Amino acid sequence: MQFAFNEDQREIQRTARELLGRRAPLERVRAAAEAGAYDERLWDEMVALGWPGLAIGERHGGVGLGLVELVAVVEQVGYALAPSPLLADVCAALVIASGGSPAQQARWLPGIATGELTATIATVRHGAAAPMPDADRAGALVFVDGDRASISSAAAVERDAWASVDLTRRYARVRRAADEPLESDVATGLQRAEVALAAELTGLAQRALDVTVAYVKDRKQFAHPIGAFQGVSHRCAEMLALTETARSATYFAAWTADADPEGLAAASSMAKASAGDAARRVAGMAIQAHGGIGFTWEAGLHWIFKRAHADAAQLTDADEHRRRVARLAAQRLRAASTQVAA
Amino acid sequence: MDLGLTASELAFRDELRDWLRQSPPGPTPLEERASFDHRRAWDQRLHAGGWAGVHWPVEYGGRGATLVESAIYNEELARAAAPPPVNVIGLTLAGPTIMTHGDEAQRARFLPPILSAEEIWCQGFSEPGAGSDLAAVATRAHQVDGGWRITGQKVWTSFAHDAQWCLLLARSDPDAPRHKGLTYFLLDMAQDAVQVRPLRTISDTHELNEVFLEDAFVPDAHVLGGVGNGWRVAMTTLGNERSGLVFGKSFQARILLDRLTALADERGLLEDANVATRLGELHIRVEAVRLTAYRNVTSEMQSGQPGPEGSIIKWIWSETDQAITEYAVQLLGIEALDRDSPWAFELLRARGDTIESGTTEIIKNIVAEQVLGLPRLR
Numbered sequence: 005m006q007f008a009f010n011e012d013q014r015e016i017q018r019t020a021r022e023l024l025g026r027r028a029p030l031e032r033v034r035a036a037a038e039a040g041a042y043d044e045r046l047w048d049e050m051v052a053l054g055w056p057g058l059a060i061g062e063r064h065g066g067v068g069l070g071l072v073e074l075v076a077v078v079e080q081v082g083y084a085l086a087p088s089p090l091l092a093d094v095c096a097a098l099v100i101a102s103g104g105s106p107a108q109q110a111r112w113l114p115g116i117a118t119g120e121l122t123a124t125i126a127t128v129r130h131g132a133a134a135p136m137p138d139a140d141r142a143g144a145l146v147f148v149d150g151d152r153a154s155i156s157s158a159a160a161v162e163r164d165a166w167a168s169v170d171l172t173r174r175y176a177r178v179r180r181a182a183d184e185p186l187e188s189d190v191a192t193g194l195q196r197a198e199v200a201l202a203a204e205l206t207g208l209a210q211r212a213l214d215v216t217v218a219y220v221k222d223r224k225q226f227a228h229p230i231g232a233f234q235g236v237s238h239r240c241a242e243m244l245a246l247t248e249t250a251r252s253a254t255y256f257a258a259w260t261a262d263a264d265p266e267g268l269a270a271a272s273s274m275a276k277a278s279a280g281d282a283a284r285r286v287a288g289m290a291i292q293a294h295g296g297i298g299f300t301w302e303a304g305l306h307w308i309f310k311r312a313h314a315d316a317a318q319l320t321d322a323d324e325h326r327r328r329v330a331r332l333a334a335q336r337l338r339a340a341s342t343q344v345a346a
Numbered sequence: 347m348d349l350g351l352t353a354s355e356l357a358f359r360d361e362l363r364d365w366l367r368q369s370p371p372g373p374t375p376l377e378e379r380a381s382f383d384h385r386r387a388w389d390q391r392l393h394a395g396g397w398a399g400v401h402w403p404v405e406y407g408g409r410g411a412t413l414v415e416s417a418i419y420n421e422e423l424a425r426a427a428a429p430p431p432v433n434v435i436g437l438t439l440a441g442p443t444i445m446t447h448g449d450e451a452q453r454a455r456f457l458p459p460i461l462s463a464e465e466i467w468c469q470g471f472s473e474p475g476a477g478s479d480l481a482a483v484a485t486r487a488h489q490v491d492g493g494w495r496i497t498g499q500k501v502w503t504s505f506a507h508d509a510q511w512c513l514l515l516a517r518s519d520p521d522a523p524r525h526k527g528l529t530y531f532l533l534d535m536a537q538d539a540v541q542v543r544p545l546r547t548i549s550d551t552h553e554l555n556e557v558f559l560e561d562a563f564v565p566d567a568h569v570l571g572g573v574g575n576g577w578r579v580a581m582t583t584l585g586n587e588r589s590g591l592v593f594g595k596s597f598q599a600r601i602l603l604d605r606l607t608a609l610a611d612e613r614g615l616l617e618d619a620n621v622a623t624r625l626g627e628l629h630i631r632v633e634a635v636r637l638t639a640y641r642n643v644t645s646e647m648q649s650g651q652p653g654p655e656g657s658i659i660k661w662i663w664s665e666t667d668q669a670i671t672e673y674a675v676q677l678l679g680i681e682a683l684d685r686d687s688p689w690a691f692e693l694l695r696a697r698g699d700t701i702e703s704g705t706t707e708i709i710k711n712i713v714a715e716q717v718l719g720l721p722r723l724r
C-alpha cells in the first residue's frame with residue numbers, strides 16, 4: 005500500500021507547480037481578473053502540456069492518464085488561482101467520457117483533448133441552468149439535471165454575461181435552444197467531476213494556509229509576532245487539519261475512481277464535501293488572521309475566498325453529499341446484515 | 347498512488363482473519379474484574395497464537411510487521427470486536443522504549459513477559475503539579491547504595507492497580523536545568539513503599555489511580571537510558587503513545603458510528619434530511635481520520651518520519667469520537683442515558699480522549715510550532 009503520489013505523479017505535480025508559480029503569481033491573477041480576461045499564453049502552455057486531455061483516453065487524442073494525475077494538476081491550478089478555463093473544461097470532459105455514448109465521445113472528446121475547443125458544465129434547477137463558468141468561449145456545454153445530463157454545441161445556445169464576485173473566471177447565463185442527452189453512465193462521470201472540484205478546493209485551502217502562516221510570523225502586535233498568540237496559532241493548526249483531511253479524502257477518491265469504482269460514489273461525496281468545507285472555512289480564517297488588511301481588495305485573500313465559494317457551489321452542494329454518504333453507509337450496513345442472516 | 351494491499355499484506359491479513367475466525371475473542375464482560383480477566387486471557391491467547399506485539403522486531407518475539415501490517419492488524423482486531431489489550435502500556439510504550447534505550451540485560455529481562463502479558467505495565471509520568479508541563483515533574487530520586495530511593499506522587503496512572511511495573515519519570519538532580527535533571531526508572535510496583543489508590547472517573551469506572559511513593563527502591567540496573575537522560579527517553583515513550591494506537595481507535599469509532607447508523611435506519615430516521623446530513627458528516631470525519639492515518643504511514647515508511655498530517659491524527663480522532671457519542675445520545679434520546687447503556691458509557695469515556703496522551707491544546711501548540719514553524723511565546 006502506498007498512499008502518496010509515485011515518482012511520475014510527483015513529476016507532473018512539480019511541473020504544474022513550477023509553471024503556475026512562474027506564470028500566475030498573485031499580481032497576474034489580479035490583473036487578469038480585473039481586466040475580465042484570461043491569460044491566453046498561460047492557457048496555450050497548459051494545452052501544450054496536454055492538461056485538458058490528461059485524463060481523456062488516447063483513442064480520443066488524450067494523454068490517457070488517470071484521475072490521480074489530473075488531481076495532481078488541478079490542485080496546483082487551485083493553489084495558483086490560475087485565471088484559466090481548465091477546471092470546468094476537465095469536469096465537463098469527465099462527464100462526457102463516462103456519460104457519453106461512443107458516438108458522443110468521438111464527437112466531443114478529441115477537440116477537448118487538443119484544446120481546439122473548451123467545454124463547460126453547470127447544473128440545472130427548475131429548468132434553468134446555473135451560471136456557467138467560461139461559457140463565452142466554450143464549444144461544448146454540459147447541463148446536469150439530477151442524475152441526467154445533456155450536451156449542446158455553442159451554436160445551440162444563447163448566452164449573456166453574468167457578473168460573479170469570483171472574477172478569476174468568467175461566467176454566463178446560458179439558455180439552450182437544443183441539446184442532446186448523454187446516454188451512458190452519467191452518474192460516474194459526475195462523481196469523477198466532483199473529485200476534480202475537490203482537488204481545486206484542496207489547492208485553494210493550502211494557498212490560504214501558506215499565505216496566512218507567512219503573514220502571522222511577520223506581523224507584530226504587543227511586541228510579538230501574532231503567530232505566537234494561541235488564538236492565532238491554534239487557528240492555523242486547525243487550518244492545517246482541515247486542509248490535510250480534505251487532501252486525504254480527495255486523493256483517496258481519485259485513486260478509487262480508477263482502481264475501485266464501486267467505492268467512488270461514497271468517496272467522491274466525501275471528497276467534495278470535505279474539500280468544499282475546508283476551502284471555504286480556511287479562506288475565511290485566513291481573512292480573520294490578517295485583520296483589517298485581510299478585508300482589503302489589495303491583500304488578495306478575497307480571490308481565494310470567492311473562488312472557494314464558487315467551486316463549492318458547482319455541481320452538488322456539501323450537505324447533499326453528506327446525505328448521500330449517510331444513505332450509502334446505511335445501504336452498506338443493510339447488505340452486510342442480510343449477508344450475515346443468509 | 348496505490349491503496350491496494352500487496353500480496354504479502356493480503357497474506358498477512360488473511361492469515362490473521364483465519365486465526366480470528368478460529369479463535370474469536372468472544373464478548374467482553376461488563377463487570378470490571380471479569381473484564382480484566384477476560385482481556386488478560388485474550389492477550390495471552392494472542393501471544394500463544396503468535397499475534398502479540400506484531401510490530402515488535404522478530405528478535406524480541408514480534409513479527410517485525412511493517413507499519414501497514416500493524417494498521418491492518420489493529421483494524422482486523424477491532425473488526426472482530428476484540429478488546430483492547432490489557433497490557434497496552436507494555437506493548438506500545440514500555441516495549442519500544444526499552445528496545446530503544448535499554449541495555450541487553452534489560453531487554454532480556456523485561457521484553458518477554460510484556461509480550462506474554464505476564465507482567466502488566468503502567469506509566470507514571472503525570473503528577474499533581476506536572477500534566478501538560480511534563481518537565482515540571484517533582485517526584486524526587488535520591489541515589490543510595492546500589493540504586494535509588496524515590497519519593498513523590500503520581501496521578502491519573504491507568505492500570506496501576508494491576509501493574510507489576512511502572513515507567514517512572516523522576517527528578518534525580520534538582521539543581522540541573524528542568525529537562526536535564528530527570529531520570530527514567532523501571533519501578534517494581536510490588537513493594538510497601540508504593541501505594542496505589544483508585545480514582546473514580548466520570549464514567550464511574552476504576553481506570554485511573556493515584557500512586558504514592560515513599561522511599562520506593564529501584565536498583566541501578568533498572569535505570570533506563572542513563573542518569574539525567576530521562577527527558578529524551580520520555581520523548582520516545584510519548585512518540586509511541588501518540589502514533590501507536592490510532593488505527594484501532596479510529597476503527598472502533600467507525601464501528602460505533604455504524605451501529606448508530608443502522609439503528610437510525612431501522613427507525614426510519616434517515617428520512618429526516620437533518621439526521622442524514624449529520625450522520626453523513628460523521629462518516630466523512632471518521633473516514634478522514636483513517637485515510638489521514640494511512641497517508642502518514644506512507645510518509646513514515648518513505649522518509650522514516652511522520653508527515654505534517656501525522657501530528658493531527660490523534661487530535662481529529664478524539665474530536666470525532668466525541669462528536670459521534672454526543673450525536674448518538676441526542677438522536678437516541680434519554681434512553682441512551684440509562685446507567686447501563688453503552689452509549690452513555692461511550693459519551694463519558696470519550697471526554698478523556700482529548701485529555702489523555704497530550705491534550706488537544708498541547709497538540710495544537712506542537713502543530714503550530716513544529717509543523718508550521720510559528721514562534722512561541724515564552
Ligand SMILES: Cc1cc2nc3c(=O)[nH]c(=O)nc-3n(C[C@H](O)[C@H](O)[C@H](O)COP(=O)(O)OP(=O)(O)OC[C@H]3O[C@@H](n4cnc5c(N)ncnc54)[C@H](O)[C@@H]3O)c2cc1C
Nearest residue numbers: 469470471472477478502503504698701702703704705707
Ligand atoms: C483517561 C486518562 C488516562 C490517563 N492515563 C495516564 C497514564 O496512564 N499515565 C500518566 O502519566 N498520565 C495519564 N493521564 C494524564 C494525562 O496525560 C494528563 O491529564 C494530561 O497530560 C493533562 O495534564 P493535566 O491533567 O495536569 O492538565 P493541565 O496540564 O493542567 O491542563 C488543563 C487545561 O489547560 C490546558 N493547557 C495546559 N497547558 C497549556 C498550554 N501551554 N497551552 C494551552 N493550553 C494549555 C490543557 O489543554 C487543559 O485543557 C491520563 C489522563 C486521562 C484523562
